[in-house]
Amino acid sequence: MRSNCYIPSGCAVSGMMSESGKRVDGSDIIKSIALMHDRSNGLGGGFAAYGIYPRHSDEYAFHMMFDNISVKESFEDHFKDRFDIVLDEKIPIRPGAVFEDKTSGRYNGYGTHPIINPPLLWRYFVDVPESKMKFVSESEYVVEEVMEINSTIDGAFVASSGKNMGVFKGVGYPEDIGVFYKLDEYKAYIWTSHGRFPTNTPGWWGGAHPFSLLDWSIVHNGEISSYGINKRYLEPFGYKLELRTDTEVVAYLFDLLVRRHKMPIELAVKALAAPFWKDIDRMPEPEKKIATCIRQVYGGALLNGPFSIILGHNRGMVGFNDRIKLRPMTCARKDDTLYMASEESAIREIAPDLDVVWSPRAGTAVIGELNEEVV
Amino acid sequence: MVMRIDCKGMYYRILNKIIRDAINEGETEFILDNVNGQRYIGNGINNDVKITINGVPGNDLAMFMNGSYITVNANAQDGVSNTMNAGEIIIHGNAGDVVGYGMRGGKLYIKGDVGYRTGIHMKEYKKKVPLIIVGGTAGDFFGEYMAGGIMILLGLDKNEDTPIVGDCIGTGMHGGVIYVRGEIEEHTLGKEVSVFNLDKKDEKILNKYLKEYCDYFGFDFDELMSKPFIKLLPISSRPYGNLYAY
Numbered sequence: 001m002r003s004n005c006y007i008p009s010g011c012a013v014s015g016m017m018s019e020s021g022k023r024v025d026g027s028d029i030i031k032s033i034a035l036m037h038d039r040s041n042g043l044g045g046g047f048a049a050y051g052i053y054p055r056h057s058d059e060y061a062f063h064m065m066f067d068n069i070s071v072k073e074s075f076e077d078h079f080k081d082r083f084d085i086v087l088d089e090k091i092p093i094r095p096g097a098v099f100e101d102k103t104s105g106r107y108n109g110y111g112t113h114p115i116i117n118p119p120l121l122w123r124y125f126v127d128v129p130e131s132k133m134k135f136v137s138e139s140e141y142v143v144e145e146v147m148e149i150n151s152t153i154d155g156a157f158v159a160s161s162g163k164n165m166g167v168f169k170g171v172g173y174p175e176d177i178g179v180f181y182k183l184d185e186y187k188a189y190i191w192t193s194h195g196r197f198p199t200n201t202p203g204w205w206g207g208a209h210p211f212s213l214l215d216w217s218i219v220h221n222g223e224i225s226s227y228g229i230n231k232r233y234l235e236p237f238g239y240k241l242e243l244r245t246d247t248e249v250v251a252y253l254f255d256l257l258v259r260r261h262k263m264p265i266e267l268a269v270k271a272l273a274a275p276f277w278k279d280i281d282r283m284p285e286p287e288k289k290i291a292t293c294i295r296q297v298y299g300g301a302l303l304n305g306p307f308s309i310i311l312g313h314n315r316g317m318v319g320f321n322d323r324i325k326l327r328p329m330t331c332a333r334k335d336d337t338l339y340m341a342s343e344e345s346a347i348r349e350i351a352p353d354l355d356v357v358w359s360p361r362a363g364t365a366v367i368g369e370l371n372e373e374v375v
Numbered sequence: 376m377v378m379r380i381d382c383k384g385m386y387y388r389i390l391n392k393i394i395r396d397a398i399n400e401g402e403t404e405f406i407l408d409n410v411n412g413q414r415y416i417g418n419g420i421n422n423d424v425k426i427t428i429n430g431v432p433g434n435d436l437a438m439f440m441n442g443s444y445i446t447v448n449a450n451a452q453d454g455v456s457n458t459m460n461a462g463e464i465i466i467h468g469n470a471g472d473v474v475g476y477g478m479r480g481g482k483l484y485i486k487g488d489v490g491y492r493t494g495i496h497m498k499e500y501k502k503k504v505p506l507i508i509v510g511g512t513a514g515d516f517f518g519e520y521m522a523g524g525i526m527i528l529l530g531l532d533k534n535e536d537t538p539i540v541g542d543c544i545g546t547g548m549h550g551g552v553i554y555v556r557g558e559i560e561e562h563t564l565g566k567e568v569s570v571f572n573l574d575k576k577d578e579k580i581l582n583k584y585l586k587e588y589c590d591y592f593g594f595d596f597d598e599l600m601s602k603p604f605i606k607l608l609p610i611s612s613r614p615y616g617n618l619y620a621y
Contacts, residue, residue, distance in 0.1 A: 035412050038387075101384070279542075282562065324515065324543075325491045328453055328472055343452055344471075345412025345431045357450065359471065359490050361541070362515065 011209075011221035012036035012174070012195035013329075014341040015310040016350070017317040021374035022336065023051050026183025028350040029191035030099065034175035035349045036195055036342055037104040039221075042113050043203030044196025045177035046169025048160070048210040048217035048312045049188035057164040059086050059125040060142055065205055066120040067155030075149070075156045082145055083126035091121040091168075092182050099175035115172045115180040119157075119205050123166070139214055139259060146213060147240040157206040162215030165314065169194075169208035177208075189370070192312045194219035201245040210312070211243065211251045214259070217312040220247040221342055222327045225305030233300025246305075253301050254311060265311075269320050269365040271298035276323065310340055317368040325362035332357040338368035378402050383409035387433060391415055398422050412452075417445050417462075434471075437464055440481070453490070456483045459505070465591050469511065478505040478524065482584075485509050486592045491541070492516040497551060499523025508588050515541035518607070519565075522550040525580065527588075529556045529599065544568065545607055549614050553607040554581060556599070564607070567614040571606045 014032040018024065029047060053061055060083075066072040079085070096114040128138045136144070146158045160167035165188075168181035174195040194209035200223070201207060210217040224230065224246035231241045231249060237260075239252045250272070257268040271294045275283075280291045295302070306326030311318040319340040321329055330344040332354040339347040344357060360366045378397055382390055390413050394405060403424050407416070410430030417426055417437040428436075428447045437445055438457040450468035458477040465484045472490035475483055480503040488511035495516065497505055505524040510531050517540050518526055530539035539557050546565030553568075554577070564570070573581075581604065589596045 038414065104386075278562075325472065328490075330471070343412060343434070344450055345433060345452065348411050348431055357469075359469075359514075362491070 010039050010041075010197035010199075012039035012342045012346070013193070013219045013221050013308060013310050014346050015190070015192040015219070015312065015317050015319065015339070017190040017338045017368040018336050019338060019368055019371055020336040021051070021189045021370055023187035023189050024191075025185070025187050026178060026191060029193050030175050030178035030183060031101070032341060032346045032350050033178070033193040033195055034099055034101055034104045034173075035346045037173060037175065039197060039342060040173055040195030041197045042173050043171060043198050044169070044194070044208035045172055045174025046167060046194050046196075046208045046210055046219070047174070047178060047181070047183060048165065048167050048190070048192045048212060048219070049183070049186055050165045050190035050215070050312060050314060051188045052166055052186045053125070053164050056087065056125040059127055060161055060163055061166055062124040062126060062161050063091065063159040063166050063168070064122045064124065065157040065159055066122065069120065071153065071155035072120055072122065075153050078149070078153060079124070082129075082132070083124070084129050086125045086127060088122060088124045091123050092185070093118065093121060094180055094182060097176055097180035099173070099179045101175070104173070104175055113173050113176055115170060115176050118170060118180070142214060143255065144238065147238065147242075150242045151240045159206070160210075160212040160217065162212065162217075163314065165212075165215050165217070165312075167210050167212045167217055169210065170205045171203055171208065190312050190317050190368075192217060192219050192310045192317065194221075199223065206243055207245050209247060211245075211248045213251050213255050215312075215314040216251050216254050216259075218247055218251045218254070218309060219312075220250060220307055220309045222307030222309075222322065223305045224249060224303055224307065226303055229300055230303065250303065250309060250311075253303075254313075257298070257301065265316070265318055265367060266365055267294065269318065269363075270294055271301045272303045273320055273323050273363040274298075274302050275363065308342065315370045318365050319360065320365045321360065321362045323363040328359075330357065330359050331366050338366075340366060376402065377404045377406060379406045379408065381408050382411070382413060382430070385413065387413040387415060391418060394426070395420070398424055410449075417443055420462075437462065442481075450487070451485075456481065456505075456507075459483075460503075467592070472514070475505065475507045475524075475526075478507070479503055480505050483507045484588055484591055485511075487511045488513065490514045492519050494521050494524065494526045494551075494553075495519045497521050497524040497526070499551060506584060508584060510588075510592065510594070512537055513540045516543050516546055517541065518545045518548050518551070518553050518568075519543070520547040520549075521545060521553070521609075522548075524551045525554070525584075526551070527554045527556075527581065527584065531594065531599070538563070545609065547614060548607075548609040549612050550609060552577075554604050555607065556602050556604050558605070567609055567611060568607045569610050571608050573604055573606050577604075577606055 227246040308327035308329040412433040414433035419439040435454040442461040451470040453471035462481045469487035477496045491514035508527045545568035
């Protein structure tokens with residue numbers, strides 16, 4: 001997978017969430033991201049979906065990519081001693097899939113871009129054996145194992161490792177990737193999606209967005225120019241940055257700040273897209289003290305560069321921009337559904353009559369959360 | 376004759392080709408229905424045509440446009456009037472970021488709010504003076520690197536606690552003028568601009584354009600003028616003249 005790279009020289013993001021936990025199939029999110037076809041260049045597309053495995057909701061769902069069958073075998077040799085595998089199966093695909101719709105421009109001399117040469121795609125529903133949790137928590141154990149697989153088993157890659165969720169991604173236009181993975185056959189209460197236009201990191205199957213760890217998933221339009229600082233900050237905490245792309249730091253930072261350090265998501269966003277010192281100076285107390293502490297303690301987590309990001313997790317969806325808004329993001333609501341996308345039209349394509357549409361201010365999180373009564 | 380086009384599901388290249396071909400055949404008026412996300416509408420049109428857009432047009436609406444009249448009956452996205460040379464655009468909604476980027480002439484009237492970096496790199500030359508009027512509020516970097524032209528920000532129908540304009544107003548500005556209906560806080564001003572009082576000439580400009588603006592959107596002119604305006608001007612014509620000199 002990783003050797004088959006292109007580095008040619010924008011992106012598109014779209015997300016939707018039913019806050020009442022109503023699950024819908026993937027057709028709408030495919031239509032939404034397809035509308036922004038021209039923001040991508042065919043070198044990466046992907047989706048994260050939450051609530052898709054209700055019958056396996058207590059097990060970790062590992063979505064795996066393998067270069068070939070022998071890598072899969074050596075992975076399984078390694079994996080079976082570390083987890084109790086409840087079920088493993090091929091991820092259903094439509095080889096050579098193309099999205100049939102006019103808006104994405106394929107009838108106009110662009111030609112079609114069928115999804116070809118996929119790696120071997122397999123999923124494993126697993127439990128963590130009791131014996132493994134003597135010294136670490138269950139989630140910590142899973143994180144360690146994901147890091148180990150990605151860094152030590154050549155040709156094997158964990159696309160996602162959360163419960164009742166999954167990441168479906170690859171090299172191609174996102175709408176074609178969506179059809180390739182049969183997303184019309186899954187139902188989710190949160191869908192996020194990404195169309196990639198790689199500028200300075202390679203386009204390979206594992207390098208497509210979303211980036212995911214446990215139930216965290218990140219889709220990102222932009223560029224994290226603080227990657228080196230963030231990487232150095234994360235590595236002592238045990239994260240291994242192996243994917244040759246800037247976006248993975250964001251997924252790990254949320255895991256560190258929210259899961260391990262138990263920060264509220266809103267505050268974690270204030271660490272990643274921190275207010276400028278000149279603005280902190282003008283804040284009233286206690287906001288001033290909180291903002292100062294966050295910047296002092298989490299300086300290494302500060303993201304620099306242009307970005308609009310959608311974070312997904314089991315109970316919500318969060319969108320936010322860099323501090324001077326160098327990438328676009330529009331949000332909207334209709335009934336119980338929260339939408340966010342790079343362009344308003346991508347939302348209108350699937351929800352023409354919206355209750356409210358707005359563009360969030362730079363550095364401010366828009367937070368969608370499952371209602372409390374939804375278990 | 377009016378040409379009516381149903382744009383539902385239509386790719387932008389097809390739509391813009393239909394419009395251009397029809398203009399070459401002598402068509403002068405278009406109504407575009409079910410527009411959603413089609414980019415570059417009105418792009419590079421040199422003729423005097425009228426285009427009505429029903430739906431949200433895609434990015435770079437009227438880029439390089441040189442003399443047409445466009446009405447948008449919805450919100451618009453990013454990059455409206457990018458490097459536009461002449462013509463008029465009326466938006467009955469909000470517009471996104473980098474509106475009026477490098478605009479060189481013509482008028483852009485927006486009923487609602489605009490995003491970040493409105494009027495960035497706008498410029499003027501002799502009689503070509505671009506104009507942007509925004510009815511609502513604006514995000515940060517309003518008039519960034521502005522080199523010419525006129526921007527008027529009205530702040531109509533805004534919440535008490537929403538500022539009329541964001542941070543870093545006129546950063547790097549070295550030409551043109553910004554009028555704001557209301558007060559702005561000193562710390563939101565870019566280093567390169569200062570607040571000035573209006574003179575007779577300013578009042579003439581406001582009267583002229585705001586009457587036109589009110590006619591388009593049905594606002595009451597007297598009510599609009601009942602609140603004082605301030606004027607922002609650059610304090611240097613070459614703010615970065617010494618940046619690389621030592």
